[in-house]
Amino acid sequence: MNIVVCVKQVPDTWAERTLRPEDSRLDRASVDGVINELDEYAIEEGLRLAEAHEGEVTILTMGPDKASESIRKALSMGADKAVHVIDDGLAGSDALQTSAVLAQVLGRIGFDLVILGAESTDARMGVMAAMLAERLGVPQVSLASKVEVDGTALRIHRQRDYGYDKVEASLPAVISVVEKINEPRYPSFKGIMAAKKKPVETVTLADTGLDAGQVGLAAAATEVVSFANRPPRQAGTVVKDEGDGGTKAAEFLAGQKFI
Amino acid sequence: MISYALSDEHQELRQTVAAFARDVVRPVIAGYYERGEFPYDVVARMAKLGLFGLPFPAEFGGMDGDLFALGLALEELARVDSSVAITLEAAVALGAMPIYRFGTEAQRRRWLPDLCSGERLAAFGLTEAGGGSDIPGGMRTTARLETAGSAAGAGRPAGAGEWVIDGTKSFITNSGTAITSLVTVLAITGGHPGGPREISAVVVPAGTPGLTVGREYSKVGWCASDTRELAFASCRVPEDHLLGPRGRGYAQFLEILDEGRIAIAALAVGLAQGCVDECLRYTGERAAFGHRLGHYQAIRFKLADMEARTHSARLAWYDAAARLVAGEPVKRQAAMAKLLASNAAMDNARDATQIFGGYGFMNEFPVGRFYRDAKVLEIGEGTSEVQRMIIARELGVPD
Numbered sequence: 001m002n003i004v005v006c007v008k009q010v011p012d013t014w015a016e017r018t019l020r021p022e023d024s025r026l027d028r029a030s031v032d033g034v035i036n037e038l039d040e041y042a043i044e045e046g047l048r049l050a051e052a053h054e055g056e057v058t059i060l061t062m063g064p065d066k067a068s069e070s071i072r073k074a075l076s077m078g079a080d081k082a083v084h085v086i087d088d089g090l091a092g093s094d095a096l097q098t099s100a101v102l103a104q105v106l107g108r109i110g111f112d113l114v115i116l117g118a119e120s121t122d123a124r125m126g127v128m129a130a131m132l133a134e135r136l137g138v139p140q141v142s143l144a145s146k147v148e149v150d151g152t153a154l155r156i157h158r159q160r161d162y163g164y165d166k167v168e169a170s171l172p173a174v175i176s177v178v179e180k181i182n183e184p185r186y187p188s189f190k191g192i193m194a195a196k197k198k199p200v201e202t203v204t205l206a207d208t209g210l211d212a213g214q215v216g217l218a219a220a221a222t223e224v225v226s227f228a229n230r231p232p233r234q235a236g237t238v239v240k241d242e243g244d245g246g247t248k249a250a251e252f253l254a255g256q257k258f259i
Numbered sequence: 260m261i262s263y264a265l266s267d268e269h270q271e272l273r274q275t276v277a278a279f280a281r282d283v284v285r286p287v288i289a290g291y292y293e294r295g296e297f298p299y300d301v302v303a304r305m306a307k308l309g310l311f312g313l314p315f316p317a318e319f320g321g322m323d324g325d326l327f328a329l330g331l332a333l334e335e336l337a338r339v340d341s342s343v344a345i346t347l348e349a350a351v352a353l354g355a356m357p358i359y360r361f362g363t364e365a366q367r368r369r370w371l372p373d374l375c376s377g378e379r380l381a382a383f384g385l386t387e388a389g390g391g392s393d394i395p396g397g398m399r400t401t402a403r404l405e406t407a408g409s410a411a412g413a414g415r416p417a418g419a420g421e422w423v424i425d426g427t428k429s430f431i432t433n434s435g436t437a438i439t440s441l442v443t444v445l446a447i448t449g450g451h452p453g454g455p456r457e458i459s460a461v462v463v464p465a466g467t468p469g470l471t472v473g474r475e476y477s478k479v480g481w482c483a484s485d486t487r488e489l490a491f492a493s494c495r496v497p498e499d500h501l502l503g504p505r506g507r508g509y510a511q512f513l514e515i516l517d518e519g520r521i522a523i524a525a526l527a528v529g530l531a532q533g534c535v536d537e538c539l540r541y542t543g544e545r546a547a548f549g550h551r552l553g554h555y556q557a558i559r560f561k562l563a564d565m566e567a568r569t570h571s572a573r574l575a576w577y578d579a580a581a582r583l584v585a586g587e588p589v590k591r592q593a594a595m596a597k598l599l600a601s602n603a604a605m606d607n608a609r610d611a612t613q614i615f616g617g618y619g620f621m622n623e624f625p626v627g628r629f630y631r632d633a634k635v636l637e638i639g640e641g642t643s644e645v646q647r648m649i650i651a652r653e654l655g656v657p658d
Contacts, residue, residue, distance in 0.1 A: 076271060186279050188309035189322040192271045 001055030001149065001171075004111045005046040005079065006102060006132075009033040009063050009070040010122040017122070023217065024224035025092060026122055028066070035070045038117025040077075040184040041177050045147055046115050047078045048182065053149060056080045058109065062090060062101055068200070075195035076187030082198070083109060087205035092217025095123070099131035101215065104208040106136060111172055113154070118143055118176040129176035139169035145180040161257060263577035265327070272324075273331045279308060280339040288340040291483040292628055295475065297436055298483050301343055305336075306377025310347055315359055319367055320375035326518055326580050330525035334573075337529025338536065339625070341632035342483035344526045349432035349484075350374070352519040354381025357443050357460065361503035361511050366462070370441060379440035384428035384463075384489055385512065392645050394445075395458050395509050400426025400491065402446035402461050404498065420498035422461050424469070424491040435472040435487040439465045442489060445508045460508040462500040469494030480631035517593040519640050521583060524576040524593075527600035527636045530629055531569040534604075534611035537626050538562055541615060552614065561610045568603040575599045591653035598646040601636035608633035 011017045015031040035043075046057045059074040059082035061067050071082045085101055093101070106114060114136075119126035133140030139154075145164055146157035152171045157164040159178045187195075205212060213219055239248045253259045265273070283304055291298040305311070313329045315321025322328070329351060337344035355374040358366060358381065373379040390397015406420035424446055428434075434442050441464045450456035463470055473488035503511050542553035542562065552558050579592035611626040612619035619626050637643045 072267075073271070076275075186275050186308050187271070189268070189272050189313055189324050189328055190309060190317070192268050192275070193323065196268070 001049065001053045002058070002110060002112045003046045003050055003055050004058045004060050004106060004109065004114045005039070005042050005074070006114065006116045006128065007039045007043065007059050007061045007070055007074055008036045008117075008120050008122075009061065009067040010036045010120055013037065013121045019224070019227050023092070024227060025217070028064075033066050033069060035073055036117055036120045036122075038119060038121075038177065038179060040117075041179055041181050042115040042117045043074050043077055043079060044182045044184040045144075045177055046113075047185070049113070049147065049149060050080075055112075058083060058111075060102060060105060060109075061085065062093075062098060064091070071200060072195050073187060075198045075200075076191040077185055078187075078191060080198065082200045083203055084200055085203045085208065089205045089212045089216050092220060093215050094220040094222045095125045095127050095131065096221045097215045097219065099128055099135055101205075101208055101210060102128075103132055103135035104210060105203055106132065113149070113171060114174040116174070116176045118178050126176075129174050133174040136172075136174065139173045140175075141167050141169050141173060142176045144175050144177045147175060147177070147181065263327075263574075263581040265331075269327055269331055272328055273335055275308070276310070276332045276335040277338070279304075280336050284336065284343055285339045288343065288483060289623060289625075289628070292340075292342060293482075293622060295477070295482050297346075297485045298343060299437070302346060302377070302380075302438075305343065305347060309377075311350055311355070311377030311380075312375035314351065315355065315371065315375050319359065319371035321371075322375075325584050326521060327577075327584060330522060330576060330580050333522055333526040334529035334532070337526040338533040340483070340628070341526065341530055342481050344529060345481050346380070346433060346484050348519075348522050348526055349382065350377070350380045352515070352522045353383035354433060354441075354443070356515050356518065357383065357502060357511065358462070360515055361460070361507075363499075365499075366502065370462070373440055379438050380433040380436055381440050382431050382434040382442040384431050384434070384442045384444040386429050386431070387427060388429050392642055395447075395456060398445070398447055398456070398458065400424065400428065400444065400446040402444070402448050402459065404448065406498065421495045422498065422500060424461065424463065424494040424496070426491050428489045428491075430476070430486055431489050432484060432486050434485065434489055435475065436485045439485075441465060442470075443502055444489075444491070445512060448505060448508075457506040458508040459505045460502040460511060461496060462502050463491070463494060463496050464500075467494055467496055478635075480628070480633070480635055482631075516641070517579075517583065517589050520593040520597040520646075521576055521579045521589070523636065523640045524572065524579070524596035524600035527597070527604040527633075528569060528573045528576055530633055530636070531565070531572060531600070531603040531607040534607035534626060534629055535562065535565050535569055537624075537629075538565065538611050538614050558614060561614060565607045565610055568606055572596070572600040572603040591650055594641070594646040594649040594653070597641065598643055598650070601633075601643060604629075604633045604636050 011031040012034045018027045020027045050057045057079040059071055059079045061071055062085040071084055116129045129142055130140050141156045143159045144156040145159040148155045154169045154171055154173050156167050158167045239245055309322045310332050312321035313324040317323050333344050333348055358370050374381050402422045402424045404420055404422055441462050444461050444463050445458055448457050448459040469492050471490040476486050542558055545552045575596040579589050579596040582589045582592055608630045612630045615626050618624050621627055
C-alpha cells in the first residue's frame with residue numbers, strides 16, 4: 001500500500017507566536033519550526049498501516065528550506081522517503097493554493113491513501129483534506145479516531161461530540177486524523193541515523209505544472225485584513241455551593257461540553 | 260584539534276529526549292518520587308526510545324551511538340528528573356558496559372540484547388558497607404571457585420565448576436527491580452593475607468539462590484530510582500560467569516570509570532540546567548514588591564552565575580567525551596568534568612531553591628527535588644575528593 005502523509009511545519013506551539021505587521025503573515029523566523037502536532041499522529045497512523053499491510057510511507061511537505069527539519073524528523077520516525085515542494089514563488093500561498101500544489105504532486109507520485117492531521121496549529125483552517133479529496137476526485141473521510149484497511153475497503157471511526165460515526169469508503173482516499181487515534185512514537189537514535197540515507201525529492205513550482213501567477217501571496221484567494229492580540233482572559237465562573245453546587249458545576253461542565 | 264560541535268544527529272537526539280522528558284517524564288515523576296516508587300512505565304518508554312542501547316553496536320541490539328549520545332540523553336532527562344537519568348546511567352555505564360567491554364562473545368550474546376533493549380536492567384556491585392572510596396581496601400566479599408581440582412568440588416567435570424560468593428554489597432542501583440537481569444559483583448578471589456588481594460568480577464543473575472535483595476533504601480534524593488543492599492550467602496553461579504580474566508576485576512572497573520564519570524557529569528549538567536529553566540519561568544511569573552522577580556538585580560545576578568556555571572560544566576563534559584571518542588586519554592578531563600558539574604549542580608540547586616523561597620522547600624516543585632538530588636552527585640561514582648586526588652596526581656603535584 002502506497003501511503004502519503006502530508007506534513008506541515010508550524011511554529012513551535014510552546015513558543016510565543018505572532019503575525020508580522022508588514023504583511024499579516026505568520027512570523028516563522030523568530031521561533032523554532034516543528035511538525036504540526038496532528039501531523040505526527042498522521043505519520044504514526046501511516047507507519048502502523050504500512051507495517052500491517054506491507055506498505056510504504058512517503059512524506060509530502062510544502063515549505064521553505066527550514067521545513068527539511070520536519071521532513072528529517074518524519075523520516076527518523078520511520079517513513080521511507082519524502083517529497084519536498086520548495087519554491088520562493090509559493091510563499092504566502094493560502095489553503096486553496098496549497099491544495100492545488102499538493103494535489104498536482106499527489107497526482108504525479110500516486111497513492112492509495114493520503115493521511116493528514118485534521119488541522120494545523122498555526123492557521124487552523126482544517127480544510128486541506130477536503131480540498132485535496134475534491135481536487136483528486138477521491139473520497140474524503142475526516143476526523144478519524146480509528147482506521148482499518150481491508151483490501152480496498154477503508155473503515156474509520158469519525159470522532160463526534162456524542163461518540164463516533166462508523167464511516168466506510170474505498171481506496172484510494174484521503175483521511176484526516178484526530179489525536180485520539182494513536183500515540184505518535186519518538187524517533188530512536190537508530191531512526192535518526194537511518195534518516196540521513198533516505199531519499200528526499202525536491203519539487204519546484206515549475207515541476208508541479210502550475211503557473212506562477214496562480215500561487216503565492218499576491219494571487220491568494222483569502223487575505224488577512226487585520227489582526228489583534230487575543231483579549232485578556234475573562235474572569236472564570238464562580239459556582240457558590242448552596243446545597244446544589246454539584247448540580248450547578250455539572251450543568252456548567254455539560255454546557256461547555258466537557259461532560 | 261578536538262571538536263565537540265554536535266552533529267545534526269546528536270542535535271536531533273537531544274531534541275527528541277528533551278521532548279520525551281517534557282511530555283512523558285515531567286507530568287508523572289513527582290508522584291513516583293513522593294511515593295518512592297520505581298517508574299516502570301516511564302522506564303519502559305525510555306526503553307522503547309532505544310536509550311538503553313545508545314552506546315552499543317547494533318549486533319547486540321544497540322543503537323550504534325557513542326558516549327556523546329548517552330551523555331546528551333542523560334543531560335536532557337536530568338534537566339527534568341534525576342531518578343530516571345540515574346536509572347539509565349547505571350544500567351548502561353555500570354550495568355551493561357562491563358558485559359560489553361569484558362564479556363566473552365557468548366556472554367555478550369547471552370546478556371546484552373535484553374539490556375540494550377531496556378527490557379531488563381543490569382547492576383554493578385562494588386561498594387560495601389566498609390569501603391566506598393577505599394575499594395579494594397575495604398572489600399570483604401569473597402568468591403571461591405569450586406572445581407574438579409578443589410577439595411569441595413571434587414568429582415566435577417572440567418569447566419563445570421562453580422563460584423561460591425559470600426558477602427554484602429551496599430547502595431547498588433537497579434539491583435532490585437522486577438526487571439533486573441543481573442548484577443556484576445566484584446569479589447576477592449584469592450591472594451595472601453598482607454599481600455595484594457586478587458579481585459575478580461563475577462556475574463550473578465537475578466534470582467540466583469543465595470542472593471538476597473534487601474529492602475529499598477530510604478534516600479535523601481533519587482527517590483524514584485532503585486537502590487538496595489545485596490547479601491550473598493553461599494551464592495553459587497557457574498564457573499563461566501567470571502567476567503574478564505581472573506584477578507582483573509578491579510583493573511577492569513578502573514577502565515570503565517572514566518566513561519561513568521563523564522556520564523555523571525552530563526547528568527549533573529542536566530540538573531544544573533533544569534535549575535536555570537525552572538528559575539527563568541518562575542522569575543517571569545512571580546511578583547514581589549511591585550515587580551516580577553526578574554526585575555531585581557539580586558535575582559538576575561544569581562541566574563547569570565547559574566547559567567555561567569552550567570555552561571562551563573557542559574563544555575567540560577563535552578571536551579572529555581570528545582577526547583574519549585577520539586581515543587585520547589581522559590582521566591584528568593573526566594575527573595574535572597565530574598568535579599565541575601557536580602559543583603554546578605549543587606550550587607545551582609541551592610540558588611534555585613533560594614529564588615523559589617518557601618515553594619523551593621516543597622517537594623511538589625522540581626527545584627525541591629533538584630536540591631535533594633544534587634548532593635549525591637558529589638559522592639557517587641567517585642567523591643569530589645577522589646576527583647581532586649586524581650586531578651592532582653595527573654597534574655604531577657609533588658608529594
